[in-house]
Amino acid sequence: MALGVPDPRLEEAVLGEEENLHPYAEPLPEGAGFFRRLARFVKSDHPYVLLGTSAVAAFSLACTATLPLGAAGRVLTVACLAWLAFSAVALVAKAVLRGAYRSRCPLARVTLRKPLRYLSYLVWACAIALFCLGPVAHFVALCQGAIASPTNPSGFLESAVYMLYNGRQLFVTGVTTTIELALFGTVIAFFLALLLVFLRIQTPDRGENDAVRFFKAVGAGFARLYSTVVRGTPMMVQGAIVYFAGLAVFRGMGWETAHINAVWSPFWAGLVTISLNSTAYMMEVLRGGIEAVDPGQLEAARSLGLSQWQAMRRVVFPQGVKNSIPALSNELIVNIKDSSVLSIIGVFDLMFATTSVIGIYYKGLEAYCIAAVVYLILTMVFSKVLTMLAARLDVEAPGPVGSTTDPAAAPARARQS
Template sequence: MKKLSLVFAAIFSALMILSLTPPQQPQAATDDSLARIQQKGTLIMGNSPNYPPYEFTTNVNGKEKIVGMDIEIGKQIAKDLGVKLVVKKMDFDSLLVALETGKVDMILSGFSPTAERKQHVDFSDTYYTAKQDIIVLKTDKGYYQSRTSFNNKKVGAVVGSIAYDLIKQQMPGATPVGMQNASDLVLALKAHKIDGIVKDSASAVAYANADTSLAAIDGHFTVSGSESGNAIALPKGSLALQTAINKSIAKIKQKDLINKQFLPAAAKYISTGAETHSMWHYWTYFAKGVGYTIGISFVALIVGALLGALLAFVRLGSITWLKTLANAYVAFVRGTPLMVQVMFIYFGLGMFYNISAIVAGTLAVGLNSAAYVSEIFRGGIEAIAPGQSEAARSLGLSQKDTMRYVVFPQALTAIWPALGNEFISLIKETSIVSIIGVADLIYQLRIVQADTYRGVLPITIAMVLYFIMTYSLSKVLKHFEKKMHHANA
């Protein structure tokens, strides 16, 4: 039976890999990429809003707003196409997967058209070209002169960015450190965990101007060809859409809108955000994050408890093929990271059915919890002495009634502390859904960090909020535990 479970787990793994691999699209006789967008009336733009002045979030009258140069470019393109711009937020290293699986129509997020990326997607003309700088602490500015000054030092960059590749290629004496977003890198720099951050010059100067403890120096990197600029990533074969977008880019360049309008507008928001350091100003962000976290946890808890109990009963039942499938499911889910499961449901299953980020995240957390809840239920039920069931059956109770009135109540009392731990862990595990753009507490924390340029205080507030949620739940669970013990006394 164990061998069969392993076989099914292997089959599940193979299916997951196949689903995550974008199918080869046949060459269409006619390219409908532009017509399809105009027909639906929206242009969905993939974006990672933590890269000032290209794209970042700010607080405008208590409401979150995504602003920046790339956002303005996206609006101009959508206007020229006669459609509405829809910005879909997610981690930077998830953008390519989102484009390849049809979650977004284009990527406009400080993207550089590298040779490796061109193998998977098409690119528009370059809309902006800038050199790469290195952000350092102002107190260290005299020590570091260029990229050659970082031998035996740790240098950070956003994972998946051209800056990260430049560290590996042109800073051989430095140790590259990759992180998911710019605010984490700045926090690491201030905490002396890294010695520098490689970023696009416009972004580096923006951070340095907004934070008096930082400085930007010229990295003197050598970047040739189109890789030195930023372009818009598009699905392979979308020539009609590419042509239309290139016309918009040409108009933007001709009127010099980036330097005359888009960058100055972004600088205004950066200045405003840098001056707004009161955490109370961002209470709506944290409240929204707590709301999403509690909502996701509650739904995932119900899914996990019901499905987990069902799996436990199936695994304890007598139907062989159902037991095999249930064992394979539990083995597979427990043997793969929750992050991978979230991405699989959102991107993999999203290739066949358009599932929203919050539904995908909630479903992934619930399905993951079900595997662990199943083990808790199974262990608790099997721990009940067989004599209990035998005595109940001898009194004329059916197998169903024996489980319902004798075995399960005793098992539930015994496993309640373990279930409580799983439910408390569930609240903390929901933080993983931020990678696909769900506005949970972690996602809101990053927004506040990016907007205020403060790293530790938002983290401290998030820690306190998580503690309040988990402590409150633990007290509720403790109350019911006492009632169950009192009832069984």
């Protein structure tokens, strides 16, 4: 080869090596899923494989150095130490060879990049497992000690575990009652809201007689009044009114206390309260979804000979309900949290169970933290389920966990779509 004339084969090899060092030259198509991106990341070459993985392994070893580890922990420790030793050898070789490292060191061969990369993934997994194993082993030992303790421990976490384990029957009963109230109350409220929203959106028709127009005006006025009163008063006050009003009615009928308690328990009063309260909010959400439907569709249905009831039932209502599904489903999440106020009338929900545990062990902070974690888990689980359901129904998924009392939410989403 003449001096100063580049070798084409050498240029091709260098270019191929540079392409391997820059695997993201061609970006993924827009909308690529998580698993596709993960597969692209796993198959691609990365710089500083030895250094980055060594840093993770060293951090994991430092965090678990003083923690007691079993056989699995010792195996993971050996794997991380072996990688650190291997990286140290590579570092020494690079320092000694310097400029000739790429051409003379076997570790710099292109054929070893993929094996080293996959081996680094394995070491990453070992380091993460080791990092998690230490705290997990410590937490398991803490839980075992708290459960076996004859008295309530003094530590915060130990005491919380002790109270959760010994009061598990109370917490399970409270969680079950909370879920039942939220689920059944939301379903009942949905059907009541359908009825009230139909009354709410009624407008007098010129072709109707005076009696029909009068009843339409009365129905719309009642729906507006109901929405104003219920949404303007707290659920706690509503629950107390419903419960004691029911007791007064049954006592006025001459019933004895034992018979009243068998029929009108705090649970049924709480279910009625949640149903009536959610009805007002769902009615406004449905009204917003129905008003988001193009008015021309109602006019077209009426021009085809359908009555107002038929046009609403067959054309407008289905579209309005679909527009309102995200906000309606979020009402279930709201009811899971808001049902906690019903403990004041004796409903044995999660909040009532928490206060019962506090009365037994006289520790409020630990018990309320347990309740907060349980409420958070319930809302996250139901939010995930509702998101999956929305995907199946081909509608917008519910937003972040929170209140959906804004009637403008449904029409705003409908206009954006």
